[in-house]
Amino acid sequence: MIEFRSIIFVTYAGAELLDLAGPSAVFSTANRVAGKTLYKIVVATPRSGQVSHSCGIALSAVPFGEIDLGAHDTVLIVGADARPLAVAMADAELRSFLRSAILKAERLGSICTGAFILAAAGLLDGKTVATHWSATAQLGEMFPSVHCDVDALYVSDGQLWTSAGVSTGIDMALAIVGSDHGSALKAEVARQLVVYSHRPGHQSQFSNLLAAQAKEDERFVGLTTWLRESTESLISVEQMADHVGMSPRTFHRRFVESFKQTPAKFFEAVRLDAARNLLEARQSVANVARKAGFQSESAFRASFKARFGVTPQLYRETWHRR
Incomplete structure (x- = not known):
């Protein structure tokens, strides 16, 4: 029996903090509702030190060298605006870590424009993914072998999980909790967070x-x-x-x-x-x-x-x- 799963959020300078904070609240609330540790939350980054995010808030993060990926881990990379995203896409150490995650972890996924970094690492070829509505066309142009579902809030394509814009990372995190521990816990976590417990992955990104x-x-x-x-x-x-x-x-x-x-x-x-x-x-x-x-x-x-x-x-x- 699995004692707990590690949720490893991969972040970098200039990343969108809500991509990390929203989903992490889902997993931490699942722990509180269950009365035990179902998920261990880890914030990881290529190099040691604090990471400053888009809103100016800096967080301490564990360097990749201290992360020992396991078969029950979930690795989720967060998104960012164009400039910090381009820097992250070009980071060889970051891409290498993601490639190792696809081989070792239970799940690998992205939130918002984090899908671009997965694609840059060559991990989305032939896959169906979701990303922020404003970036779907660009993702298709930059990576023609990646199919972007423009209407999806999140997509689960085998081992890969990808979510659309910002807050939809919460929907995807709830779906992961439901997959791991059932719909009752998922519903109670959603109730505690005052969000919908069931917004299907293929609900539109609205207007x-x-x-x-x-x-x-x-x-x-x-x-x-x-x-x-x-x-x-x-x-x-x-x-x-x-x-x-x-x-x-x-x-x-x-x-x-x-x-x-x-x-x-x-x-x-x-x-x-x-x-x-x-x-x-x-x-x-x-x-x-x-x-x-x-x-x-x-x-x-x-x-x-x-x-x-x-x-x-x-x-x-x-x-x-x-």
């Missing part, structure tokens, strides 16, 4: 991606505003094309180029995002379905659950228990 991609073409900024103001209506692709002054064929092609999805899928995402906001405002499911432009409550429930992994009613109830 941030939509807003960011809209900046790529100024004509689409006005379109997305119009769509958000028209969620009760059934708007066709032809109407969207007319709104931006393009032929339907040209509009569809340029829209897919900018948003990486069809206009119809985008509008459904806008409607469902609006529905989320209405549910958070305590409106009834029936009223939300109507205001989000769905022909029936059953169609709304099916679409909402497919996108967010929970029913509208459960989402509403969970939100107001927080």
Whole structure:
């Protein structure tokens, strides 16, 4: 029987502290809830000394030379903004440690843009991964053999676990706790942290991606505003094309180029995002379905659950228990 598992967070100068603090809180809370040490948390770095993070907070970390990787260890590398990330990707000692982890540890994973460092170490070739929504295109361009799931909060692909932007590391850590010790402990840890106990890995990264991609073409900024103001209506692709002054064929092609999805899928995402906001405002499911432009409550429930992994009613109830 395994006495405990080590969770080794790999950090470096300029890394995002929340990538480390959020998931580590999940594992430490699991220890407290269980009343025993299920996880030993270690912060590791290539060289000895304190590591200053993006917010200016410095942490003491154990140098790689003092880490003895074992078969029940999980190694998670955190992300960062472009400049410190590039330095970390070029660090030969860091890449070497990660390559040894894939051979020795139970799991190897990344949080947010930490996936770039795994890819730089050659560990993601042919794998499906998640990373921050703003970095998915760049990851694909830099590492064509890596498949990035743009809609995933986290991805478990065999031994490799990768999560999307920042706070989704908490979702992935909860999934790891559930895998190791069952759903009851996972749910109680989530309750203690006042977070959702079950946001499936393939729940979308919500609306941030939509807003960011809209900046790529100024004509689409006005379109997305119009769509958000028209969620009760059934708007066709032809109407969207007319709104931006393009032929339907040209509009569809340029829209897919900018948003990486069809206009119809985008509008459904806008409607469902609006529905989320209405549910958070305590409106009834029936009223939300109507205001989000769905022909029936059953169609709304099916679409909402497919996108967010929970029913509208459960989402509403969970939100107001927080």
